[in-house]
Amino acid sequence: MNPANESRAGRHEERSVFAVGTYKLLTVIIGTIGVFGFCNNLLVILLYCKFKRLRTPTSLLLVNISLSDLLVSVVGINFTLASCVKGRWMWSQATCVWDGFSNSLCGIVSIMTLAALAYERYIRVVHAQVVDFPWVWRAIGHIWLYSLAWTGAPLLGWNRYTLEIHQLGCSLDWASKDPNDAAFILLFLLGYVEHFLKLFLNRFQEQKDLEPFGD
Incomplete structure (x- = not known):
């Protein structure tokens, strides 16, 4: 374990970052988000399981988002x-690592599922194609594997999960000056840019191909 991170995790007991009233307000806000997030996402999953007409490939992507958000409400916000x-x-360094890992994992899963959902809407409207369950299950599998790969790397020593500046939760060490850590952050962000850039270029090319027909 990095000694700098341990000392950083230990100094949180020496001082408070916010005023007492701010902590009370944050408690109410985060508690409300947690309760509503748990109830609403659980309701989505239960409705999908109960009503057969809701069991569509597109709805399955929404369920995947609800599942990841539900996990955040259960294991992330507490x-x-x-x-x-x-x-x-008030927790140990191991708990800090778990907090950073679980929140990062579920967050990436939600973002990538939204990207898959946007792609599904795109091909439905532009190409009049409808995805099937095998496609959605493959997409969900790839999303979780992709998310696990990026969030698992810090557990193996490439970057790390450490206490954030507000000292209320943990995340990646975004401020590290180590070249390896900086490379991880850069590649992590470029991974998002690549996905959206591909969608933009594909959309641009298709519009260009349709121009002669529009004339």
């Missing part, structure tokens, strides 16, 4: 909520 109540990070 540590931050308790820290807001206490006014500081």
Whole structure:
């Protein structure tokens, strides 16, 4: 474990970042988000399972988003909520790693599923194509594997999960000056840019191909 991270995790007990009233407000906000997030996402999953007419490939992508958001409400918000109540990070370094990993994993899953959902809408409208369940299951599998690959790398030593500046939760070490850590952050961000750039270029090319027909 990096000694700098351990000392950073240890200094949180020495001072508070926010005023007492701010911590109380954050407790209410995060607690409300957690309760509504849990109830609403659980309801989506239950409705999908109960009503057969809702079991469509597109709805399955929405269920995947609800599942990842539900996991955040169950395993992600609790540590931050308790820290807001206490006014500081009150958990161990191992818990910090778990908090950073679980929130990052579910966050990437939600973002990538939204990208897949946007692509599904695009091919439905532009190409009049409808995705089937095998396509959606493959997409979901790839999304989780992609997310696990990026969030698992810090567990193996490429970057790390550390206490954030507000000292209420943990995330990647975005401020590290180490070249390897900086390379991870850069490649991580470029991964998002690549996906959206491909969608933009494909859209641009298709519009260009349709121009002669429009004239």
